Amino acid sequence: MKKILSIEDDTIIGAALAENLKQAGFEVERAKDGETGLAIALKDHPDLILLDILLPKMDGLTVLNKLRQDSWGKNVPVIVLSNLSEPENVAATIDTVSEYLVKVDWNIDDVVKRIKEKLKL
Secondary structure: EEEEEOOOOHHHHHHHHHHHHHHHOOOOEEEEHHHHHHHHHHHHHHOOEEEOOOOOOOOHHHHHHHHHHHOOOOOOEEEEEOOOOOOOHHHHOOOOOEEEHHHHHOOHHHHHHHHHHHOOO
């Protein structure tokens, strides 16, 4: 069973993502802030990370930069799910993430489909 880590501070979005991913056959771990999410990622080595940018304690860009400095973390697929659609935010992450999705432009079924594609399932 593939493990997905969702780093999302919005309780409703986080719960909906987790429920849909579990129904799709994934094991799901959740973190509500960047600091906790980074610690879980480096400890548990999930198969893919869903990462918000605007997070408490440590923003998603910092999480991503720290993750990419780790020997395991430099290769883990990361899909950014964010409300930030400004070009500078996308440009800051585009080279280091598998995909950048703007929350208002996607639905949960699409996210699950993209995760399966990234994990070649």
